[in-house]
Amino acid sequence: MTATRLLASQHRQVLALVKKAASAQDVETRRRLLQAIEHHLTTHARIEEDLFYPTVKELATENAGEMVAKALQEHRVVGLVLAELLGVDPADERFEVDMTMLEGLVEHHTEEEEREMFRLAEKLDEAQLEELGDRMAARASEA
Numbered sequence: 001m002t003a004t005r006l007l008a009s010q011h012r013q014v015l016a017l018v019k020k021a022a023s024a025q026d027v028e029t030r031r032r033l034l035q036a037i038e039h040h041l042t043t044h045a046r047i048e049e050d051l052f053y054p055t056v057k058e059l060a061t062e063n064a065g066e067m068v069a070k071a072l073q074e075h076r077v078v079g080l081v082l083a084e085l086l087g088v089d090p091a092d093e094r095f096e097v098d099m100t101m102l103e104g105l106v107e108h109h110t111e112e113e114e115r116e117m118f119r120l121a122e123k124l125d126e127a128q129l130e131e132l133g134d135r136m137a138a139r140a141s142e143a
């Protein structure tokens with residue numbers, strides 16, 4: 001699978017989990033979804049930061065560096081909200097407030113990534129995107 005297709009499918013998966021968690025009322029469901037979200041978000045961010053972003057940066061277009069810096073900053077913000085959520089009692093109404101905030105952040109970040117960074121990555125040829133995708137899938141399955 002190409003790198004961009006792999007990342008886009010992870011985006012859909014994580015967004016679906018976050019949306020479900022934001023509307024879940026049952027405490028056990030909230031707990032289970034939060035664990036899954038933590039796992040998927042952490043793995044996703046790691047393969048982007050270790051493999052995808054450096055490749056995009058190497059394309060060295062005018063805006064690639066800035067694009068990557070902004071994305072890294074957004075990962076930090078997502079990480080902060082996630083860390084906050086991990087400390088919230090899933091029975092508390094703050095869970096829904098924080099999860100809804102996480103949903104907005106993840107939605108914004110993934111849309112922007114797909115619109116701007118994936119388009120830039122398409123400067124690579126299909127074989128390069130496939131090879132990068134394979135390396136990312138291997139890394140993700142180690143997690």
Ligand SMILES: [Fe+2]
Nearest residue numbers: 048071109113
């Ligand atoms: Fe990202």
Ligand SMILES: [Fe+2]
Nearest residue numbers: 007048110113
């Ligand atoms: Fe992403």
